[in-house]
Amino acid sequence: MDNKRKKYLEARAKVLKAMAHPSRLLILEELEQTEHCVCELTDMIGADVSTVSKHLSVLKQAGLVIDEKRGNQVFYQLRVPCVLNFFGCIESVLEAQVTEQSSLLKIVTV
Amino acid sequence: MDNKRKKYLEARAKVLKAMAHPSRLLILEELEQTEHCVCELTDMIGADVSTVSKHLSVLKQAGLVIDEKRGNQVFYQLRVPCVLNFFGCIESVLEAQVTEQSSLLKIVTV
């Protein structure tokens, strides 16, 4: 694997890694509808504010969201809306998983 | 966040997590072209065979690849080819990152 390709793969992996957390996926989904402040996202997720703030920082670092301070609140917006197109495909991966599991179950229970 | 949504987000995050590693992305990209045995992928990645085998196991567990033993080799295939459509979008995320960084650089250097 040459160095150029390595860099390429690392950059892409970094973006995926930033997305690969349930709370961060929820944030992305909600931001697809409209912008939200940290406090709103915190209510939706139901974790500590500091935890949510760190999740947002991960998404920001990855280039997935942008933030804007207004008053004493910070609003986050989706930067690249296409990220959610992923999910149609992931859906089919999950369906494949189910198929696999049920055929596995069949083998086990026979 | 209700329990149903939580499950939904966890399932999707799991798939993304499985993809979020440079070596595993390389595997997915290569399998898009054609199936490969573990030894071929090991050569491409340049890590220990056991490491590559574990990466493949992660991808299999996530429902992204399937394996087929032929002789003393195991061939892996992409199960859901659409996963690589992600990359067009990730590309734009990366471009957004670059823009951000260069404007940041501008601020710093002024």
Added chain:
DNA sequence: TTGCTATTTGGCAATATAGCCAAATAGCAA
């Protein structure tokens, strides 16, 4: 100023991940 709200950051403990080596397993052929 003081107090209140919103957010970020530091620090810590628990858990998960990555990658190597060594050993186990399986297929094939001499």
Added chain:
DNA sequence: TTGCTATTTGGCTATATTGCCAAATAGCAA
């Protein structure tokens, strides 16, 4: 059988991630 190749699994250490609490920072209003 024995030996060789291909692959997986166990075990280990190093590193990264997660999520909380506590503290710092910032804006706004009394």
